[in-house]
Amino acid sequence: MPIAIETQFAFELPSPTDALLQFEAARIPEQTILETDTQVTPSEHVARVPAQENIGERLLVRAEGALEVSYSARVDIARAVSDLARHGAIPPHEIPGEAVEYLFDSRYCPADDFQSFAEAEFGGTSGGARIAAISDWIADHFSYVPGSSTTETGAVDSFVARQGICRDYAHVLIALARASAIPARYVACYAPGVDPPDFHAVAEVFLADPAKSAGGVWQLVDATRMACPSETVKIGVGRDAADVSFLTTFGPSTFRSSCVRVTKE
Template sequence: MFAPGADLVLGIHAAQTARQRLCAESLDITPALHWRVTPGPDHNRRLRLSAPPGRLRVRYAATVAIEHHVAAPASLAEVPVHGLPDSVLPWLLPSRYCESDVLHGLALEQFGRLPRGHARVTAIRDWVNRRVRFRSGSSNASTTACDTARSGEGVCRDFAHLMIALCRAVGIPARFTTGLDYGADPALGPSDFHAYVEAYLGHRWYLFDPSGTALPMGFVRIATGRDAADVAFATIYGPVDPAPPVVGICAVAGEDGELRVPLATAMALSTDGG
């Protein structure tokens, strides 16, 4: 409910990447309003609209075909800073929610002596998963990676922020990714938006889920950014009385009629073009 109206920027559209192909999508907005979808960096798309006073309903649906790049974890090396593409360098820097500079000492103590490569990123993921307890409502929009390290609890975005900060602190580019939580434990509640991590290894971005609540093979990528500030699901300018979003995700048969349900796997997965 909007009174006296508001401007909205929504990050709900599925990304189109070299390995996540958009088969179909639809958008229904009630009441009918002028809207536009603007392209952003790294295949991000943002829905922009201005809502008059009263109720607003936005319904977005998409079908995507995902063909992961699959690699053996042991084959993935860290890329030294001098070998990183210019476009990847920003993902090494501290950001609003990922204070890698503050966590540098902790990261070196825990992970500085580990062999470099996919195994070190996995060790960071597992450390965050062990040290942080998933608890709904335990954090808010101002909670940072340092806050989560101190409190030891959070939701998926907090797990992701902490893992990203620790990766960056030891020289591993990492970014915050939004998507959907396919395969999440029903005990956590209904389907929802999700936050996970992409780390740069072997000149490609690979998926990691430090919260351990969903199946990476089932993630539908929406957007990537330095942290949650870059890729909020909804940024609203004006007063609003929001209702909780209703989110659904399921596996469907492909164009060949075959149903391939996402599974847990020990292989490294990427939906980046490389």
């Protein structure tokens, strides 16, 4: 079942400024781009650069004045999704190198601060069962409140406030997973059913693959319970939101508007 995406956003740069944009669905084996169209206001410079883990691309733009972006796509998803409880934990010494970096603290996810809580609240669970327990705990104890956090809000702030938006839910889950020695990363994505409609964020955790005797597999987890993994379109991945913001400017800017529409065909 294809997922249809329509996105528009606009911002203004008062002087010549570089900006990094990441908003297009990634071309990766688990999702096929059937149709795509990207329109960006003509600028002094526009170039494509690989994104984190080579999942998706970023647009590096240098512009001045009003800049508008319009993007549409149809994406077919063929992602293997399974019950988290079927996935065991991978001992840290057996985690492959490419996943090890997602055990470390990052700007918004200070996992060390959560170790005592993770063991006290989720002790006796491991692997996918622990991730399921963490996700359920966040869903049960947090309130989804648009406008309740800012770009400075980290996992500790959200944990204390017990509220936030999708990025905050993802940051807390990532921090608790890493505190449990489970690699976890942030996924910027599109998904139908997100309310209010917007760019979405979920977590992805690295667990043992029950179909193989060694190695592991990344599994999407959304503690907001709004996005289904089999219908989620990945834009990019990173340690936390700082790595995959849809808009990063290297100078003053004013955000004007955004509109995101994601539907199942």
